[in-house]
Amino acid sequence: MNFKVYILWSESLQKFYVGHTNNIEERFHRHNQGYEKFTSGGTPWVMICNFDCKDKAEAVRLEKKRGESEDSWKIIK
Secondary structure, three states: OOEEEEEEEEOOOOEEEEEEEOOHHHHHHHHHOOOOOOOHHHOOEEEEEEEEEOOHHHHHHHHHHHHHOHHHHHHHO
């Protein structure tokens, strides 16, 4: 099963969100429909990028690493 790590941007919150999933289309939809408590206040979310991972363990490691360096992404805006 393929996993992805993804980075979302909320213009209204001026914040990034990093997550991982094995169904990126469904997960992105859930974030933008307000089904996910943590991201429900930041809709609409924009997909900035996503990264392929070989398995869930790799996705969790990458998600954690990306989440630790959030301030460095501000140059993406």
